[in-house]
Amino acid sequence: MPIHEKSLIRKENLVENESLVIDGVDVSGHWSTFITGRSLTDYNDDMQDEIAALPGGENIHRCWQCGSCTNACTVNAVNPEFNPRYWIYLIRLGMEEELLRDKDIIWQCVSCNKCTYACPRDVVPEGVMKATAHWLELKGHTPKSPSTEFDEEFSGQVIKTGKIEESRVIMNFFRRTEQPLAQPWLVALIKGLAFRFPVFYLMRMGMAVVRRPRTRNWAKSRRAINEYVQEVEAANRAAVGAKGGH
Amino acid sequence: MTKPVLIVGGGPAGLSAAHALASAGQKVVLVEKEDRLGGAPILDGYAKLVPSHEWAKDAIGAMVDRVQGREGVDVRLNAQVQSFEGEPGAFTATLKDGTKIEAGSTILTTGFTHFDSVNKPEWGFGTFPDVVTTVQVEQMISSGKGIRCPSDGRVPDRVAILLCVGSRDRQIGREWCSKICCTVSANIAMEIRELSPKTNVYIYYMDIRTFGLYEGDYYWASQEEHKVKYIKARIAEVTSDGKRLLVKGEDTLIKRPVSIPFDMVVHAIGMDPNVDNMTISSVFGVDLNKYGYIAKQSTYAHLAETNRPGVFVAGAATGPETIDDSIAQGQAAAMAALNFKPAGKVAAE
CATH class of the missing domain: 1.10.1060.10 (Alpha-helical ferredoxin)
Incomplete structure (x- = not known):
């Protein structure tokens, strides 16, 4: 019987055989399309x-x-x-x-x-x-999600300098996720800031981008945080039975 | 009442009734057709009981010990009542060996019969050795030999427990819920996980009826502490791929057919009316209800009464029942028998 509603069947479950003989009868070609079973065949116990x-x-x-x-x-x-x-x-x-x-x-x-x-x-x-x-x-089934990219950029800056610089977080996040930097909402935000913000604050923000301020005596904290992060990541990898870092 | 009370059946309900009557100074004759007392928990070798987790041989064994050999309790093993005649207050029971027992009243604690899984051939019992019943798993646990596949003695990687085998099934004329199997299955699943932590246990269910306080201690404890998995599916058939058992059905929560390999399949078998109930009904002149259990006359006013004055009933003889409720009913029936005054006799005295 022909299959009338192929759209209802998952593509991978439709099978055509270019040359197939069953009980001496040649059933090659698309008119003998088969639907493979769709039953679940196993559980992953872990x-x-x-x-x-x-x-x-x-x-x-x-x-x-x-x-x-x-x-x-x-x-x-x-x-x-x-x-x-x-x-x-x-x-x-x-x-x-x-x-x-x-x-x-x-x-x-x-x-x-x-x-x-x-x-x-x-x-x-x-x-x-x-x-x-x-x-x-x-498990390597999906690439890093945008929110993971953001978290990594954000926490990466904190771990490195003890501070975050918002403009750099945004810029690097867009670069990591291959998005254009000139987002309309961002342009509108910056324009609004430029017109309405007191000059003094704008200057401080500009200086921060150039100078990249750091928290003083941060090295010890950075070591401790890095140690903890590595520990947690190793535990997570061990939990899913994955090897190496990512 | 000077004449003894005849108790028929030495399971939890009968033992409880005998103990209660003896404690009140009433003479008792306890008739048991098997060669020892204890009923299903002892005869079928149950493991740990719900809800106390005591071993059956300890918990029910203690009930046997306090009755057997006690003054005022006359225990007759390997005995069956063949005929039962007379009036309330003056019954005469004749055993199969011809012995006659005079009794003022009687309590039927004749219990139930486990459902025989061969009546559901599509689920593989009797065809594949690794398809077993909850009773067999109880025996595996209580024997101390652990959970092993009967076919080759290996420890199973994966066990499926099928609920409602012989219950809630019009196809085979069993429309009742057997009440205990959900909780027993959760209990067994936890015991399997404890005995062999590498064995994964899956329970296939239509509904879960771990009623009352068993919700936390069995349904959730089995999932939270023992990682037992519950799958909403009525299994269509159990077959084999030559190596392992294949459990086929529909997972109704995801609307997909399943065909999953298992090492062992356990039937959570229900409680049938005692296979001898037709005989019991005709010997004692008591009515059966439409399911085949001994009919109770009233739910509230007269606990334990049958249609025949002076003949009382308790425990799983009246329908699927838990051990603790059977014990309570045994005591209630004892109370009813103690207070029983045959009609007309009061006036004569």
Whole structure:
């Protein structure tokens, strides 16, 4: 029988054989298109433990699938594919392949925490989303998310100098994420500042960009912070069974 | 009442009734068809009991010890009542060996029969050796040999527990919920995880009924402390790929068919009416309810009464029941028997 609604079937599940003979009958060609089974064939027994070991994922085992998080979700209201309840279920049972289908939207969580306040089991779904995005990165399934890039730039500056310089954070963030520097909203912001801000403050800001001020006697703190960061990152990598840094 | 009370069945309910009556100075004859007292927890070798986590042989064993050999308690093992005649206050029970027992009243604590999983052939029991029942897992634990696949003795990497086997199933005429299997399964899952921490346990459920305080101590403790996983799916069939068992069904929360390999599949078997209930019904002249359990006359006013005056009932003979509730019902039936006054006799005295 011909397949009328191919659009309803996942592309990878449609199979055509250029030359195929079954029981002596030649069934080559597109008219003998097959649909492969779509049943789930295995669980990854370690998946829940790995994500629970990352910051934010600790309470995932409490979930009872009521769907309060998805109902409360800001992103779900815009994109029905964004479904924390569903992903928590996949993670808890170790349906890795299913989760990976959504790897390009999981990072879109805006951390509004409406789910966190709606959750009757205190799962902290926002934390779970964070841990899951982190897990996807550590496992090499996704590139670093924009928010990770931002965090790294931000904390990198703090660790290096003890301070942040906002304009450099913004500039470097745009460079890391390959976005144009001349964002319309940024241009508008700078123009507004130039016209309305007292000259004295503008001069101080300009000096800060040029001089890159540092916190005094920062070296000792930097060493301690670096040590701690390395420790945590090593623990995270160990938790997901990943090797080396990233 | 000077005549003894006849108690039929030496499980938790019968032991509890016998103890309560003896403590009140009432003579008791306890008839048990098997060669020892204790009922299902002892005869079927249960491991640790819900909710106390005491071993069955200790907890129920202690109930046996305080009844067996006690003055005023006449225990008859390997005995079955063949006929039961007379009037309330003056019954005569005849055992199969011909012995006659005079009794003023009687308490039926005849219990239940475990569901026989061969009646659900699609789930592989009797076809694949590594498909077992909760009772077999209880025995694996209580024997001290640990959790092993019967086929080759290996420790399973992965165990599936299927709930509602022989319960809530019109196909096989069993429309009741057996009440205890969810909690027992959660308990067993935790015990498996403790005995072999590398074994992952998955429970396939339609609903979870770990009622009352068991919600925290079993349903959530099994997930939070023991990492037992619950999957919402009614399993369609259990087959084999030649090496491992294949559990097929639909995961209804993600609307996808599943076909997952397992090393061992455990049927959480339900509680059937005692297989002898038709005989018991005709011997003692008591009605059965529409499910085949012994019918209670009233829920509130007259606890433990059957349709026949002077014949009381307690425990899992009346429907799926927990051990602790069976014990409570045994005491309630003892109370009813102690206070029982045959109609017309009061006036005559």
